[in-house]
Amino acid sequence: MKNKGGRIFVNHKQRHFNFQLHDGDEMLIVLNAEEPSDLIKPMTGSVDVIFEDDYLLVVNKPPGIASLPAKARDSKTMANLVKAYLISKKENSTIHLVTRLDRDTSGLMVFAKTSYAHSLLDQILHTEDFQKFYLAMIYGHMEPASGLIDLPIGIDPDAFYKRAIDHQVGKKSQTVYKTVENYDNGSLLELKLLTGRTHQIRVHLSAVGHPIIGDDMYSQKIDPRIHRQALHCYNLQIVHPVTKELLNLKAPLPQDMVILKSVLRGERNG
Incomplete structure (x- = not known):
């Protein structure tokens, strides 16, 4: 200031x-x-706004689009789309990304509209005032049907872009899971993140022997039933850092996961 x-x-x-x-x-x-950075270029496109006020913007990210530009990529990302959206509303277009999702994970993402709001959100990000819930479809059935995966995550020594369980120098990582529905050869889980490590849910589920369907990076197999990992951030429960109102925000399951669920149910029935 x-x-x-x-x-x-x-x-x-x-x-x-x-x-x-x-x-x-x-x-x-x-x-x-605030003076917006030129590093992120505005790019026009569809932005599915779930919630918006003077402090926050929550959007529903489709699969197949990255959260932020990578150094070597000029492709459209959610940050580029949100910047163009804010410019169209004549608002501060500085990008303050609070939560990010992997390119092939869909669902709710949070942007702050000012550095002040960003700071307030960062303070509650991994507390009960900022709860993130995901839906995932996995191979096999979890035993027990609900519980806590508590395994430290570090960088995979064989590939810098991957993550792996690392009991020596890995960072504490915790994921709460609950089975929503079982199928013959898979399950639908609800997962809650207690920490925010890169690829956390994907690594944890793979580590316990039940990788996400379609996650070829961690399952080591291509699944013809879906062309990305079946993982979706469907619910955010946030105590608004300014108004103190409880925001209970939801994003419906995207079409490819709806179809996969029908296929899994059909396999069970016949």
Whole structure:
């Protein structure tokens, strides 16, 4: 704030940042304007907005699109689409990505509209005030049907872009799971993240012997029934950091996972 044009008013008078406050003083903080980075180019396209106010933007990401641009890619990402969306509304188009999803994972993603809102959300990101729930379709049945996967995750020594269970230097990683429906050769799980490691759900389910259907990176097999991992962030329960309202946000299961579920049910029935 101090170096970028922010201002502080105490009892309706503008004051310097070293002004001594007293009980009962009324303070107004005017945040500095943000200058959007040129690193993320605006690209027009469809943005499925689930929730929006002055502080947050929650969107439903389709599968097959990355969250942020990679250095070597010029392809369209959610960050590019959201930037164009914010520009079209004549709002601050600085990208503040709070939660990200893998390219082939679908579902709810959270963007903050200001650095202030971003900071507030980061403070609650891995607490009960910010709960993330996923649906996944896996090979086999979990035993027990619900529980906690508590296995540390580190970088795969054989491939930097993959993750693996690492009991020596891996970071603490916890995933709560619950079986929603069993099929002959698979299951539908609801999963809740207690930590936020890269590929966490995919690595954890693979490690316990039940990789996600379609996740060829961690299952080591191509599945013709779906062309990506069957993983979807379907529910966010967030205590709004400013209004303190509980946001219970949902994104419906995408078409490819709906079809897969029907196929799995059909296999069970016949």
